[in-house]
Amino acid sequence: MANDSIIKALKTKSKSLNLSSTKIIYLPEALEKLTWILVLKLNNNFLSSLPSEFMRLQKLTELNLGNNVLEEVPSVLKHLCCLNKLYLYGNQISYLSAEVLEGLPNLVLLNLNHNKIKVIPSEIKSLCRLQSISITDNHLEQIPAELGLMKSLTEINFTNNKLTQIPQQLCDLSQLRRLYLARNKLTEIPEGVLGWKNLKILDVAGNRLSVFPFDFQFLTLDELFFEGNSLVPFSLMESIQEKEILTLKELSARLILQESTNILSAVYRSLPMYPELQDMLSHWSQCALCSQPFLTTWLECVQFINTRKHMGMKSSQSVPVRVVLCSYDCFNRDDHQYYGLVRLN
Ligand SMILES: [Zn+2]
Known part of the structure; x- marks a missing residue:
């Protein structure tokens, strides 16, 4: 054949x-x-x-x-x-x-x-x-x-x-x-x-x-x-109103990160002399509410996005997206809809 x-x-x-x-x-x-x-x-x-x-x-x-x-x-x-x-x-x-x-x-x-x-x-x-x-x-x-x-x-x-x-x-x-x-x-x-x-x-x-x-x-x-995932194996956390205690490293990092954007500051001028420090600071993130920078300590939160309302899709589903905040001061503000996370497992 x-x-x-x-x-x-x-x-x-x-x-x-x-x-x-x-x-x-x-x-x-x-x-x-x-x-x-x-x-x-x-x-x-x-x-x-x-x-x-x-x-x-x-x-x-x-x-x-x-x-x-x-x-x-x-x-x-x-x-x-x-x-x-x-x-x-x-x-x-x-x-x-x-x-x-x-x-x-x-x-x-x-x-x-x-x-x-x-x-x-x-x-x-x-x-x-x-x-x-x-x-x-x-x-x-x-x-x-x-x-x-x-x-x-x-x-x-x-x-x-x-x-x-x-x-x-x-x-x-x-x-x-x-x-x-x-x-x-x-x-x-x-x-x-x-x-x-x-x-x-x-x-x-x-x-x-x-x-x-x-x-x-x-x-x-x-x-x-996205069905069949472990989305939100987290329980939504009651706001724990305590204030965080930041380490000296984190406090210094936040200060340097803030100053490093000010071209008139001494930090801005001297940072290029410390490449290791620059490398360490390059892993910074930003608070979703106040935009302040931070390095090693933050609050892990979620916001629930609706796929139709926020993303313009035909189907309407709720998707949790990751949000990071700098402090309980920001978390406790009442002008946002972010939920704190605590892992159950
Ligand atoms: Zn903040």
Whole structure:
């Protein structure tokens, strides 16, 4: 059956060939004669490797190897530099070779769903034209920071893996429109989400999130999925009216941070002479109410945002976003709707 299709394609000079579900175990030799072919479907077969002669199909732009029995991405693919869509879903791939990735600079779509991949190598950044990456139902434990360098990405789907963190660098993907991270082990979404200027769909359902970052409310999402998280495993705290006692380090830090913005002050002039101090102070935050800076001591609060009222989405859901305050003096003001948090566990 496969051979008949190849003979037909040879006669008609067809640009595409569909050999899916033809029960092939090895690639028929005649296939390498189709040097003009652009699209090749080999999905739903029993292929465990590709022969080196496969590199003769130099014009190939789309290759579907889904649902075979490959244990690695075939190394011959590194010679097919015209490839822009590559489907490898439903195999037994546990390892992504950096060498193969580096040979695919024109790849736009990569689908590795339903495999056994634990690690995405940092060389993934060589796929500089990649727009869509999908590695659902694998064993990923980490997203490499280098993914943040892949500025063409518009869609990332890492649903159902073992991810615990989203690297800060991912927020640099300003073209990203769809981000699917459901059913992982994420405990937080990084600050800096405003970098996702074009994000329309965010799916973080089934993770371990307790709160969203403050800037989250300024995203222009169309759809948000977050059911099945541990949102507010906190109990809302009765205001404890005691005044905090700040350490000497915190008191000095607040004083220096305040003075450092005054160009007439001695602190402003002398700070450049103390790079270590500058580095330490660079981790400062700002009170959501009085805007005063602080470094190591603050009050952790939440504000409940309505997705329809505050974010302009069609659905109406309540989302807690993280807010930090400098002191009980600010917390006890009656002109805000922030709730103090105390962890139950
Ligand atoms: Zn304050």
